[in-house]
Amino acid sequence: MNATTKKSRSVYVCNSCGAQSPKWSGRCTDCGAWNSIEQGVLPPKTQTRPGGGGYAGAAGNAARADLSAIHRLAEIAPEQEVRTPSGIAELDRVLGGGLVQGSVVLIGGDPGIGKSTLLLQASAAIDANPAFASSKGSVLYVTGEESPQQVSLRAQRLGLEPGGLNLLAETCIEQILATAAAEAPRVLVIDSIQTLFTEALTSAPGSVSQVRETAAQLVRYAKLTDTTVFLVGHVTKEGALAGPRVLEHMVDTVLYFEGESGNAHRLVRAVKNRFGAVNELGVFAMTDRGLRQVLNPSAIFLSRHSEPAPGSVVLVTREGTRPMLVEVQALVDQSPLANPRRLAVGLEQNRLAMLLAVLHRHGGIAMFDQDVFTNVVGGVRVTETAADLAVLFAVLSSFRDKALPVDLAVFGEVGLSGEIRPVPNGPDRLREAAKHGFKQAVVPKANVPKGGIDGLEIRPVLSLREAIDTL
Numbered sequence: 418m419n420a421t422t423k424k425s426r427s428v429y430v431c432n433s434c435g436a437q438s439p440k441w442s443g444r445c446t447d448c449g450a451w452n453s454i455e456q457g458v459l460p461p462k463t464q465t466r467p468g469g470g471g472y473a474g475a476a477g478n479a480a481r482a483d484l485s486a487i488h489r490l491a492e493i494a495p496e497q498e499v500r501t502p503s504g505i506a507e508l509d510r511v512l513g514g515g516l517v518q519g520s521v522v523l524i525g526g527d528p529g530i531g532k533s534t535l536l537l538q539a540s541a542a543i544d545a546n547p548a549f550a551s552s553k554g555s556v557l558y559v560t561g562e563e564s565p566q567q568v569s570l571r572a573q574r575l576g577l578e579p580g581g582l583n584l585l586a587e588t589c590i591e592q593i594l595a596t597a598a599a600e601a602p603r604v605l606v607i608d609s610i611q612t613l614f615t616e617a618l619t620s621a622p623g624s625v626s627q628v629r630e631t632a633a634q635l636v637r638y639a640k641l642t643d644t645t646v647f648l649v650g651h652v653t654k655e656g657a658l659a660g661p662r663v664l665e666h667m668v669d670t671v672l673y674f675e676g677e678s679g680n681a682h683r684l685v686r687a688v689k690n691r692f693g694a695v696n697e698l699g700v701f702a703m704t705d706r707g708l709r710q711v712l713n714p715s716a717i718f719l720s721r722h723s724e725p726a727p728g729s730v731v732l733v734t735r736e737g738t739r740p741m742l743v744e745v746q747a748l749v750d751q752s753p754l755a756n757p758r759r760l761a762v763g764l765e766q767n768r769l770a771m772l773l774a775v776l777h778r779h780g781g782i783a784m785f786d787q788d789v790f791t792n793v794v795g796g797v798r799v800t801e802t803a804a805d806l807a808v809l810f811a812v813l814s815s816f817r818d819k820a821l822p823v824d825l826a827v828f829g830e831v832g833l834s835g836e837i838r839p840v841p842n843g844p845d846r847l848r849e850a851a852k853h854g855f856k857q858a859v860v861p862k863a864n865v866p867k868g869g870i871d872g873l874e875i876r877p878v879l880s881l882r883e884a885i886d887t888l
Contacts, residue, residue, distance in 0.1 A: 434447050435661035441454050502516075517669075533571075549603045588614060602644065670690045683708060729821070730744070735840075742853055757784070763799055764799055805829065805830050806831055843861070
């Protein structure tokens with residue numbers, strides 16, 4: 418970089434959105450966040466652009482020139498994207514089928530949920546994969562939070578055989594990129610992006626400007642060298658990824674690690690994927706030997722009561738390309754409060770209130786004096802509207818203290834006028850229910866397949882009143 422004698426300039430930066438202002442204020446004028454403005458320092462104007470150096474060598478310069486050239490879209494031959502399995506099937510499912518060259522994947526989650534464990538296991542599996550064979554090592558694992566000895570102890574505890582896995586304890590992005598250019602790994606793992614800094618900026622690591630600039634340099638490196646880059650990101654107390662929002666826009670894939678500290682199951686959900694479907698879900702179980710894949714999640718999310726229990730019904734939901742059976746539970750009790758409580762765990766709270774209003778208006782069943790609690794077993798979060806009918810069935814079952822058949826599966830969207838609307842991929846959901854031994858299903862009429870499903874009695878419904886009558 419070119420030296421300069423000009424002084425740095427002070428600037429005030431918002432931690433939430435990254436907006437800059439010349440003076441401090443209590444509230445950000447761009448995003449409206451309070452007490453998020455912090456003082457930072459801008460580099461001198463005469464300084465060269467960070468990351469613009471030749472860390473990729475002559476090949477990188479040639480690739481950069483090729484990317485800068487103007488191309489006609491009609492003259493560009495579309496190439497079939499090549500995916501390489503990582504060795505962990507559930508991770509490949511969330512990524513859309515495997516690793517894509519030049520892609521940047523951001524993984525976020527609560528502290529201690531298993532982000533570093535998953536990436537260390539994936540790194541060992543990738544290193545053992547002949548498809549990633551390299552003379553200098555297929556994976557470069559960069560740790561900015563732990564020492565090499567700590568990573569080695571974790572690998573030993575997990576029973577991994579790292580083989581030729583290369584480990585680098587460094588937080589300076591210029592040094593990391595120089596080492597990566599020399600080693601030329603197929604996969605680069607950064608743990609974590611909040612610990613990195615660039616010498617071009619004087620702000621502290623983890624600040625908005627540092628996270629934005631270091632991530633930009635890693636994205637440029639990935640595109641120029643066709644290296645798959647994994648970034649570990651911290652989360653705020655609200656559960657969102659820490660740092661500027663632009664970080665999620667810069668990367669190709671964003672994965673969220675979900676799970677509760679008291680629950681052994683961990684869910685990896687894709688919320689953004691330029692190379693595959695979003696809302697894919699990977700299910701893992703945390704053990705003393707690390708994360709273990711759960712290839713049949715329906716089996717762990719179904720409690721299978723020995724006797725029929727009131728307030729319980731099985732929902733056939735769909736996460737990405739995989740149908741999944743989960744148990745929806747409800748508890749309805751007389752409320753001593755003027756405003757009865759409405760609590761939904763794993764479901765949308767506002768939609769629960771709406772469904773109760775539809776039940777009163779079109780089903781003739783009022784619950785204005787009842788507390789209603791709903792829950793999805795196993796810590797799963799269901800966001801699709803196909804859960805509407807199952808929620809109402811569970812609520813009615815608890816309200817009347819009458820158990821539903823244990824071999825009954827339900828799905829369907831409930832409209833404001835009381836109609837039961839179809840949901841996507843109805844036949845796939847029914848086949849999944851039949852595969853797990855269910856004998857009955859109440860579904861929207863438009864979702865009934867023409868040939869039916871062997872061994873499954875399907876009851877089509879068009880309205881909420883008709884659905885209630887089937888019970």
